[in-house]
Amino acid sequence: MLLGKLLEKIEYTVVKGTLDVEILNLVYDSRKVTDGSVFVCIKGFKTNGHEYAKEVVNKGAKVLIISEEVELEGEEVTLIKVSDTRLALACMSAAYFDYPAEKLKTIGITGTKGKTTTAYMVRSILENSGLKTGLIGTIEVIIGETVIPSANTTPESYQIQEYFAKMVEEGCQCVVMEVSSQGLMLHRVAGFVFDYGIFTNIEPDHIGPDEHKDFEEYMHCKGLLFKNCVVGIANADDSHMEEVLKGHTCKLETYGIEEKADLMAVNINLHSRDGSLGVTYQLKGLLDYEVFVNLPGKFNVYNSLTAIAICRHFGIHEEEIQKALTMVKVKGRVEPVAISSKFSMMIDYAHNAMSLESLLTTLKAYEPKRLVCLFGCGGNRSKLRRYEMGEISSNLADLTVVTSDNPRFEEPEDILNDIITGVKKGKGEYVSIIDRKEAIKYCIENAKEGDVVVLAGKGHEDYQEIKGVKYKMDERDLIRQAVEEIQAEGKTII
Structure with missing residues (x-):
């Protein structure tokens, strides 16, 4: 594709070189530049693509799209100046893929x-x-x-x-x-x-x-x-x-x-x-x-x-x-899980105070026998969120089951203790079970007819992050495993 075709819907100035250049690749990540690329210099929050001008030319970039000056002396390269390189990238991408x-x-x-x-x-x-x-x-x-x-x-x-x-x-x-x-x-x-x-x-x-x-x-x-x-x-x-x-x-x-x-x-x-x-x-x-x-x-x-x-x-x-x-079923958005016709269970992504309050208020309107809320909070995040979510759950849910979410680099026990500080400000009952599968199993084993049980916080996520490593963990799998264990133990789910 000729460079002129890529630029047909944007305003630009040719600072150096010619439009008669055959383009093989459109790139905005310096690591992906190959011979024959046009490189769009994006000024991001942490890095500025203009700083990589010399590096990408050495890798084979034939054209640079810029919005500020770059230091290039003697290199055979076409420089195209635009007012906004992000806007240019969008218009060029549309042309590159033929609209x-x-x-x-x-x-x-x-x-x-x-x-x-x-x-x-x-x-x-x-x-x-x-x-x-x-x-x-x-x-x-x-x-x-x-x-x-x-x-x-x-x-x-x-x-x-x-x-x-x-x-x-x-x-x-x-x-x-x-x-x-x-x-x-x-x-x-x-x-x-x-x-x-x-x-x-x-x-x-x-x-x-x-x-x-x-x-x-x-x-x-x-x-x-x-x-x-x-x-x-x-x-x-x-x-x-x-x-x-x-x-x-x-x-x-x-x-x-x-x-x-x-x-x-x-x-x-x-x-x-x-x-x-x-x-x-x-x-x-x-x-x-x-x-x-x-x-x-x-x-x-x-x-x-x-x-x-x-x-x-x-x-x-x-x-x-x-x-x-x-x-219709949306993964992790009040996603129903069919376990029993006697009680309702669902998975939701609510992971902050505002979303948890909205979720529990919505479910409370159905006037369940009990509203049971299982959740945890992420490590290396605001402690205030833990206190707020604990208090909201305790005030709106009849039973709060406090468990682990993504502890990251914190100890799960410390996070649960912070949540419980908030829970104690409310009027609801609570239990604390660190292992998320065991916490889910507890909810299923102790469910009563007419209950609504919501597992909040993970939603569509299918991992648990512990000390920099993401381990596979999908709540749908945890529910299935908990049900199988309950049945293997000869117990009945209502």
């Missing part, structure tokens, strides 16, 4: 909460209706039968375009992806226009030295999606919606429960049936039919309502949407 987003229906979901579950619901509905759909998100990337664990909610722009290209090769017609505020701020989703952009909700989060300087910047970055999509779909109930969408350039639709919106959920009812927790509601506005979701809580009303608002644009029939929503 794959133009061959897909692209759906981007942004918001503080609900992105992951909504993305899986959308994929479930589209796939169930016969539309092959890729997914890029916090947990994993799904391309046909290929599943790739995720490192970031929204990958770097080059990676996104590579995933899109592979989806096109696999015959995907659509892609649904989670779009983080960081991803928007750093131009990771530049270089193409989303067909649909979705806003779920927003609250103060991701504010700090390496993220956003304040809540206003966080909202602004979320809003960038709605200047880069054709149709915007937003939660009318969120008090910050107008601020987030300020200056939007898309056609806008709304959904909600409380405020008047284009698509609304009314007559919401929580239900518990044979150990399964779910919710039903009636759609009003753009659609009119009853919805049943096999996941608990008001937040899953919002998640499913969002998914329906999106999939309405694909002309999918009510029956197909209903079927998909009864089947």
Whole structure:
């Protein structure tokens, strides 16, 4: 590919050299430079790609994309100056992979909460209706039968375009992806226009030295999606919606429960049936039919309502949407585990005070005989989180089972003691069992009819980190092992 083709959609200045250069590889990591590469100098939080200019030229880079001066004397290399190398990388990546987003229906979901579950619901509905759909998100990337664990909610722009290209090769017609505020701020989703952009909700989060300087910047970055999509779909109930969408350039639709919106959920009812927790509601506005979701809580009303608002644009029939929503299961997001029809057990990723409080409040609304919460806290992290989570669990759950999470370089006993300090401030009962499998086994053995048991903190994670080493540990395996041990001991699970 000629360099000029890669640069066709960006503004640039040729500082040195020529555009008549054949490019063999597009790279932004100096370690991956090979002969014939174009190297994009990204200025990151910890390293600056411009500092590697001489090194990458010696490795064979023929072109450097820069936004500041580099020290190169005498080397045969083309230098292209742009105002923002991250934006350039996104546009060049789209060109490098021949604009794959133009061959897909692209759906981007942004918001503080609900992105992951909504993305899986959308994929479930589209796939169930016969539309092959890729997914890029916090947990994993799904391309046909290929599943790739995720490192970031929204990958770097080059990676996104590579995933899109592979989806096109696999015959995907659509892609649904989670779009983080960081991803928007750093131009990771530049270089193409989303067909649909979705806003779920927003609250103060991701504010700090390496993220956003304040809540206003966080909202602004979320809003960038709605200047880069054709149709915007937003939660009318969120008090910050107008601020987030300020200056939007898309056609806008709304959904909600409380405020008047284009698509609304009314007559919401929580239900518990044979150990399964779910919710039903009636759609009003753009659609009119009853919805049943096999996941608990008001937040899953919002998640499913969002998914329906999106999939309405694909002309999918009510029956197909209903079927998909009864089947959807999101790993580690109030994920039900079928053990007994007499009590409910689920796995959830809630690993901080805010998410644990939201989770337990949601489950408490089902009025279980007892609410049992098993959790631990990560080592080498804030002790305040341990105290807060312990107190919240003790105040909302009838029984707290304190156990180990990722101790990292701390002693598990010390972490549990910190949690118990918080637990003792609440009114609930507690037990302390360091070994997580034994703690799960205790929950199953001692479950009573009508209980709701939630294993919080690990969610989709399939490892436990101890002293710098990640050991395989999946709670689904721990549950299965605990059940097998109980049965081998001749005991009965209610």
